[in-house]
Amino acid sequence: MRAQKHSARRRIATFAILDIAVFLALDVYFATTLYIGALRNNPDASWADQFFAHMPAWAVLAAFAPGIFWLSKHQRMGLGRGVRPVLIQVGVSLAWMLLVCSAWILIDVARQPADARQLEDIVSFRLVMTLFDYQWYWLIVAAAHVHHGTRDAIARATEAATLELEKTELERRLARSELDALKAQLHPHFLFNTHHAIAGLIRSGEPDAALELIADLSGMLRYALETEQRPTVPLARELEFTRRFLAIQAVRFKGRLEIEWDVSAACGPVPVPPLILQPLIENAVHHGVSSERTDNFVRVRGHVVGDALELEICNSMAADTEDRAGFGVGLRNVHARLQHLYGDAYTLELELVSASPTPGSSPHQIRLHMILPSNPRAQLRVRPDPARERDKPADDPDHANATYPNAAGG
Incomplete structure (x- = not known):
C-alpha cells in the first residue's frame, strides 16, 4: 500500500512538472514571436512585457490541464464508444470557455472601470482570446487521448508479453513433468522386466549374457540421469540409448x-x-x-x-x-x-x-x-x-x- 501511494505521488509530481514546463515553453515561444513582430513598429518593445502579459492565460490552461486529462481518461472518445463522451466533452468545453471568458471580463473591469463602449471592447477582445484558448482546450484533449491510448497500448503489450512468458513457462514445466513422468514410468516398469530377464539368464547358466544386459541397463540409467536438465542431445546418444533398450527387449523375447x-x-x-x-x-x-x-x-x-x-x-x-x-x-x-x-x-x-x-x-x-x-x-x-x-x-x-x-x- 505504501509503495502504491509513493508511486501515485511520483506520477502526480511528474505530471505537474511536465505541465508547468510545457506551458512555460509555449509562453516563451509566443512571447518571442510577438516580440519579433512588435520590433518592426516599436524598436523599444520589451520581450519581458510580452512574456508576462500572456503568462496569466497560459497559467489558466496549465491549471485546467490536469482536469482535462482526467476527464479525457474517463470519457474517452473514439469509434465504438458512442456519442456520450463527445457530448460530455463538448458541454464541459463550452462551460469552461464561458467561465474563463466571464472571469477575464470581471478581472479587466475590476482593474480599470469602463463605460459602456469600453466594456463592449473588453467583451469583444476577451471573446476572441477565449476562442483562441478554446482551440487549446481541444489540443489538450487530443494530447490526453494520445497519452492514455499509448499507455493502454503499452499496458496491453506488457500484459500480453507477461501472459506469453507465463504460458511458455507453464509449457516448459509441462514438458519437464511429462519427461519426468516418462522417466518414472521407465524406471519401475522397465527395471522389473529387465531384472526378471537377468534372473532368467543367470538361472539358465548364461552369465556373460546377464552381464551384458546389466551393462546395457546401467548405460540407460546413466543416460537418463545425465540428460535430465538438457533440452537436446545429439541423436547418436539417443540412438545408443535406444539400441540398449532394444537389445534388452530382444533378450526378453528370446x-x-x-x-x-x-x-x-x-x-x-x-x-x-x-x-x-x-x-x-x-x-x-x-x-x-x-x-x-x-x-x-x-x-x-x-x-x-x-x-x-x-x-x-x-x-x-x-x-x-x-x-x-x-x-x-x-x-x-x-x-x-x-x-x-x-x-x-x-x-x-x-x-x-x-x-x-x-x-x-x-x-x-x-x-x-x-x-x-x-x-x-x-x-x-x-x-x-x-x-x-x-x-x-x-x-x-x-x-x-x-x-x-x-x-x-x-
Missing part, C-alpha cells in the same frame, strides 16, 4: 524379435530432445510383438535430407493391437514435447501399411515417420499455436492414417 538399423552417420550430431525415441520404440515393441509369431520386427531408419532429419520406425502389428492398453498415449506425449521445442517446424505421422501376407505373419505394419530440423539454430523454440489440437488422438488403428501436419511438411 529370438522372436528382429531389430534392423539403417541410420546414416550424418544423423549423429543432429540435436534431438532426450528420450524422444524411447516411447515410440516402446510402443513399437508393445504393440508389434506377438507371442504367436516369430517374424516380429522393429526397423529404425534415419537420414538427413537438406535441413531436415528424417526418422522412420516401422514394426510388425500384433493381432490384438487394438485391445492393448496405452496405444496412442506415447505418440501424443511425443507430439506435445516436439511442439513445445519446435513449434510448427516438425512432422509426426503414423500410418498402417499393408504387407504381403505370408502364413503366420501380420497383414499390416505400423510405420511412424518423424521429420525434425537438423540445423542447431532451428532449436530456438518458436511460439506454439494455441489452436493446435493437442489432445487429438493421433494413432487410432481404425484409420488408415493418423497425422500431425505442420509447416515442416505435414
Whole structure:
C-alpha cells in the first residue's frame, strides 16, 4: 500500500512538472514571436512585457490541464464508444470557455472601470482570446487521448508479453513433468522386466549374457540421469540409448524379435530432445510383438535430407493391437514435447501399411515417420499455436492414417 501511494505521488509530481514546463515553453515561444513582430513598429518593445502579459492565460490552461486529462481518461472518445463522451466533452468545453471568458471580463473591469463602449471592447477582445484558448482546450484533449491510448497500448503489450512468458513457462514445466513422468514410468516398469530377464539368464547358466544386459541397463540409467536438465542431445546418444533398450527387449523375447538399423552417420550430431525415441520404440515393441509369431520386427531408419532429419520406425502389428492398453498415449506425449521445442517446424505421422501376407505373419505394419530440423539454430523454440489440437488422438488403428501436419511438411 505504501509503495502504491509513493508511486501515485511520483506520477502526480511528474505530471505537474511536465505541465508547468510545457506551458512555460509555449509562453516563451509566443512571447518571442510577438516580440519579433512588435520590433518592426516599436524598436523599444520589451520581450519581458510580452512574456508576462500572456503568462496569466497560459497559467489558466496549465491549471485546467490536469482536469482535462482526467476527464479525457474517463470519457474517452473514439469509434465504438458512442456519442456520450463527445457530448460530455463538448458541454464541459463550452462551460469552461464561458467561465474563463466571464472571469477575464470581471478581472479587466475590476482593474480599470469602463463605460459602456469600453466594456463592449473588453467583451469583444476577451471573446476572441477565449476562442483562441478554446482551440487549446481541444489540443489538450487530443494530447490526453494520445497519452492514455499509448499507455493502454503499452499496458496491453506488457500484459500480453507477461501472459506469453507465463504460458511458455507453464509449457516448459509441462514438458519437464511429462519427461519426468516418462522417466518414472521407465524406471519401475522397465527395471522389473529387465531384472526378471537377468534372473532368467543367470538361472539358465548364461552369465556373460546377464552381464551384458546389466551393462546395457546401467548405460540407460546413466543416460537418463545425465540428460535430465538438457533440452537436446545429439541423436547418436539417443540412438545408443535406444539400441540398449532394444537389445534388452530382444533378450526378453528370446529370438522372436528382429531389430534392423539403417541410420546414416550424418544423423549423429543432429540435436534431438532426450528420450524422444524411447516411447515410440516402446510402443513399437508393445504393440508389434506377438507371442504367436516369430517374424516380429522393429526397423529404425534415419537420414538427413537438406535441413531436415528424417526418422522412420516401422514394426510388425500384433493381432490384438487394438485391445492393448496405452496405444496412442506415447505418440501424443511425443507430439506435445516436439511442439513445445519446435513449434510448427516438425512432422509426426503414423500410418498402417499393408504387407504381403505370408502364413503366420501380420497383414499390416505400423510405420511412424518423424521429420525434425537438423540445423542447431532451428532449436530456438518458436511460439506454439494455441489452436493446435493437442489432445487429438493421433494413432487410432481404425484409420488408415493418423497425422500431425505442420509447416515442416505435414
